Amino acid sequence: xxxxxxxxxAVLLFFALWRHAVAETEVDVELVLAVDVSRSMSAGELExxxxxxxxxxxxxxxxxxxxxxxxxxxxxxYLEWAGDGNQRVVxxxxxxxxxxxxxxxxxxxxxxxxxxxxxTSISGALLTATRLFEGNGFAGLKKVIDVSGDGPNNQGxxxxxxxxxxxxxxxxxxxxxxxTNEGGFSRFSIPxxxxxxxxxxxxxxxxxxxxVRSWEEFPEAVRRKLVLELAGYEMPxxxxxxxxxxxxxxxxxxxxFDCLIGERLRLQWDGSLQ
Numbered sequence: 001x002x003x004x005x006x007x008x009x010a011v012l013l014f015f016a017l018w019r020h021a022v023a024e025t026e027v028d029v030e031l032v033l034a035v036d037v038s039r040s041m042s043a044g045e046l047e048x049x050x051x052x053x054x055x056x057x058x059x060x061x062x063x064x065x066x067x068x069x070x071x072x073x074x075x076x077x078y079l080e081w082a083g084d085g086n087q088r089v090v091x092x093x094x095x096x097x098x099x100x101x102x103x104x105x106x107x108x109x110x111x112x113x114x115x116x117x118x119x120t121s122i123s124g125a126l127l128t129a130t131r132l133f134e135g136n137g138f139a140g141l142k143k144v145i146d147v148s149g150d151g152p153n154n155q156g157x158x159x160x161x162x163x164x165x166x167x168x169x170x171x172x173x174x175x176x177x178x179x180t181n182e183g184g185f186s187r188f189s190i191p192x193x194x195x196x197x198x199x200x201x202x203x204x205x206x207x208x209x210x211x212v213r214s215w216e217e218f219p220e221a222v223r224r225k226l227v228l229e230l231a232g233y234e235m236p237x238x239x240x241x242x243x244x245x246x247x248x249x250x251x252x253x254x255x256x257f258d259c260l261i262g263e264r265l266r267l268q269w270d271g272s273l274q
Contacts, residue, residue: 025095028069029230030140031076032129036149036178038082038120040189045180046116048215049148053078054109056222058102065230066096073097074230075138078109079129083119084156087128093136120262122153122201123162126173130166143169144229148176151189152196152262159200160259172204174229176221179213190261200259 035049056062057076066074078091091108095101129145145166153159166173175197190196194211202209208228210221258264 024139027075028071029074030143032145034079034125034147037080039116052219052222054106058106062226065227081125082117084121084124086117119155120151121156123159124156126162143171145173150178154262154266175202175209199257
């Protein structure tokens, strides 16, 4: 009888230790950095993006925002995306709690070169990013997809469907619309990409976008956006990069942007919505 009790206790202890071993690590934010690498991006712009995020994640203001969180650490992964089915994780989920962690993430990010892929599927990026939260080993007080891009969705499911799926999973989507118009291919570009992101892409409690109108603004915009996402407080206004918050409610659909504009432009170009 005594041996049976010991065996039972041993089994219970084993499962308790096993549950502890596989338990999720609590963090303030689980953050997916989803970055556009469609062919409208030049090689130089790809480098600016990689370097901009690498420098931003180890910026003292960003590390300070991380350390001052309720838990004092975050989890981050870096995803590059283009057309539907064209996404790749450059840096898998990493925990960042201090400058050493941030430096490690930054080093991994710039260790390889980026490359462009065809088309622009923001919806594909959002669906992939949503799946990345599943079984990632972290339990965040907040889940955020940080998506940057230089054009509207023109492939895959409608962007609103992907956005609503993410929001239904209690994921906040913030945006960094790149309105630089410096890429090699601009036939799918639109002049008011900032409004498209506000009406069609971002969403969730406290969501926002920071339009970037020149590549010189990019590093500052990334740093500012990360601090806002991680700490939830405003950085001093620069006068160049206003924070655009998601519309709540509004006056119906009268002024709502056409969220299928990218698909319509592609239809005009090649006569197909594939």
